[in-house]
Structure formats: structure tokens, C-alpha cells
Amino acid sequence: MANIDNNRYRSKLHQDAGVIVLLLALLYFSELYMIYNIVSIIGASVPIPSILLGLYILFIILLLGIETLGCVGVYRSIKKHMFEFEYYD
């Protein structure tokens, strides 16, 4: 590990994190925009069963929440092992 360039590794780690953050931001925006528009447009004219609305809310929270936690896990894993496994050489 003596020859590892720490600054380069930090920079590469931030690049990995940046890609994921960008994708996550686009995911949050597109999913919430899509769901809000579809449900509000249809809901204004057609009665949507309350159980279905509840399921939509439950699953969007699960989907975004678990994916976000997964991404945090990936970041932590790379940060923890990047020097040990020489990820960026």
C-alpha cells in the first residue's frame, strides 16, 4: 500500500459517489414526478381505491428507501476496501 496515491484514490471514490448521486437524483425526480402526475390526473376523475393509494405510497417508500440504503452500502464498502484491494490502480 506504500505506493498508493491517496489523493487519486479519494478523487476516484468521489467520482464513483458522484455518478450514483446523480443517478439517484434523477431517480427521485422521475419517479415522484411520474407517480404524482399519474395519480393526481386520474384521481381527479376516477375514484382510486384507498387501499391502492396506500400500496402506492408503501411501495414507493420501500423502493426509494431500500435503493438509497443500498447505494450508501456500496459507497461504504468501496471506501473501506479501496486501499486493501487497490481498486483504482
Added chain:
Amino acid sequence: MTEETSSESPTLVKTLRPYHVWALGVGIVLVGEYMGWNFTVAKGGILGSLFALLVAGTMYVMVALCASELGAATKLAGGPYDWARLFIGPGAAAIVGLAVYMEYIALEAADSIVVASIAQSIFPEIQVLPVTLLVISILTFINYRGVVAALTLNFALTMTAFIAIIVFFFFNLLGIGSIPWNPAELISGAMPNGIVGIFAALQFGPWFYLGIEGAAMCAEECKHPSRAVPLGQQAGMITLLIAAGMTLYLCAGLIPASVLGVSVYPLYEAATSTGMYFLVVFLAIGTLFTCLASANGCVCDSSRSWFALSRDHFLTPWFSAVHPRYYTPYRAVIFTMPIAIAFAFSGFLDQVITFSITSGMVAYVLIPFALIRFRKMFPQDSSKVRPFIGPMQPWIAYFTIFLAVVILSTLNWGYRYNLIFGLVFYIVAYFYFNWRYKSIESEHDWERDMGWPKPVMHRSE
């Protein structure tokens, strides 16, 4: 210190990076946003499709996390097959290996037929079946020549198709070119078959994401699998969720639900309805590219599954040979061709696709189960055993199994005999391979095969 796979497989070259993993996973699946997902609309309308997108999306996010953890730990080419072999048993390993193989080979056949059909729509004088054969042959040759070239090609094809969806969505959002997105289309096709239709739509929900777990199957060929597999797979899963949401939103407002539910190329038809030449051409290219990328990725994944089954003597070891110059499992690669052609020439495309979904669902029950067993056998989170640790396990694994069984059971609406046939096929395979494999090998040498300590249940021996 470098990251090494402890099992003896020096012949597969380790060159792949996270973007190759992304290209393999997304490349196989993105075709589902261009076609196939819209059958959810036929069953449950726009609200049913939205429900299927969210429920299947949640299941696949969890499957991808299980696959990331297992792939980063084992670093083996068989992916789900190897996880089942190591942590469940020979019968489960065989049926997962076969399920994954059938899932991808059937998908490859379906994709190749669609590529040929697109070619025929452009050049009406050509025949579909010879072009299908040509597509399968060319993709087999590319995969025979090397995994890096095959997946770099997949990256270019897939990225183009993904950007096409993004551009289409933002053109609509920003009002560029006055796209006729009509809210009345959503209302008229909201829920045509009531609440039963909403739940029946779940059977086609997997089309949005079917096959993303295959991204982990190139782990043995990754330079740093413990980084490339989780990073590439999670980036891939997010990409698919973005594409799925954008596709549903665009198509729901541009095509009447009655037409959308039976459309062959819904995203392309949505682009056509805008009357914008640029979008029409871009989405046509996207449709063609995504089919090619999917078929290409399927050759890669199905051959690795066959290679792994052969390497462990579930099949004749003849298929486990690696090419001395190109470092590919070339016999397994070439053998995908006759099987894909047989599927393609069967003429039952919808049956092939349903069998692919059934096979996928079998795998989605066994992948999280393998993770539960893995965590019980190796509870330590050392770098050597478990370099990536997924969140909220094993609860996520249990919930994945529950959702996979729920989605599998919805095939009962309309595909009862396919479901029964698929399950009988895998039950027979389970008992056959359980019996056969016991005579070949019954114990793992964890230290020799994986470089791991003994599992918890064997520590006292």
C-alpha cells in the same frame, strides 16, 4: 494486496470494470422498457401498470442487493447457480442454473426475432427466420472472440437506447416540439378490469427489470469484483427504475390504453405520435439497439451459466473449456446457438417469454434464500468473505421471496398451464440433479475452493 478469487479458474481473464457490469445488466433488461412491459396495461390499465412497476421494482431492488452481496463474495461465473451450489445444495443449484440458462436463452431468441422483424419492416423483401439465424450467429461470434469486446459493444448500444428515453422524457417535460401528451388518455384507460386487473398486471411487472441479477455473472471476469459488481449492479438498477418510470409516463399520455396494451413497440409508437422526425429516428435506433444489446448480454450470461454447470460436472466437463487465445468459455458460448435457434424456430414467442418469466421467478426465490443461508454459514463480515454488506438483511431476503411468490402466483391468471409446466420441469430437475450430484461430490473444501474459513456449522469438526 490484490483481490483474488481463490477457486482455481486461472483461464478466465479478469479485465471487466463497473461499466461493463452495468452494460451487461442493463443491456439485457432495457429491452423490457421498449417492449413487453405494456402488457401490464392490457391487464390492469395505467393504474395496474403503475402498481406492477412499483411492486416489481421493489422486488428487483432487493434481488439486486442480494446478488451484489453474493456476487462480490463468491466472485464466480455461475452467479445464481454458484450461490445455490455453495449455500443451498446440488438440487437447488441445478434448477437455478437451468432456470437462469433458460431465462436468458429464451430471451435471446425473442430478442433476435424482434431484431429480424424490425429489419423486415425496413426491408420488406427479407425473411424473418434467416435474419434471426444471422443475428444469433453474429452475436455468438462476438462473444466467442472476447468478453471485453462483447460488453463494450453492449455499453455503447445500451447507453444510446437509455439516452433516447431520457431525451424523449425531457423533450416532453420542457415542451420542446409541442409533444401531444394528453391527460385524457390516462383517465380513459385508468382501471379497465377493476381491482383484479390491478393485481393481474403484476404478472408482467417483471418485464421492466427481468434479468438484472445477471449483471453479477461476470464477477469472475472482473478486475475488482467486490467494487465492480455492487457498483455496476446498483447503478444498473437505478437506470432501469428511471427508464421504467419515464417510459410508463410517456406512453400513458401519448397512446390510448387500448392500443398501448397490445402494442409491439410502445415506446417507438409513442415517439411516432409526436410527429417529430428526430424523436422517431432516435427511438427507432433505440429499439433496434436495445434488442441487440439484450440478445448479446443473454449469450454472455447463458454461456457462463452453462460453463459453470459443466465445470462442476452437472453436465459433461467438455463445455468448461476456455479458449487459449480469447479466454472465453467458447464451447459453452457456441452451444447457446442451437438452443436459441430451437427456441426461435418454435414459433411460440409468447410461450417462450412466459417460460422466461417463470424461470426468472424460480431464480428470485432461490437467490435470496441462498443469501439467508450464506449469512447463517458465514456470519463474519471480513474483507475476504463478505466485502459488500447489503442493508437490512436478512429481512430484505425474506420479503423478496414473498414478493416473488406473489408475482409468480399471478401467472395463474391466463398462463396456468405454463406455470404448471414450468414448476413441474424444475421440480423434476431438482430431484434428478440432487440424486446425480450426490454421487460426484458431497462436501466443499471452503479453504481450497473459496479461501474462506469453515462455515459456522462445521467449526466444531
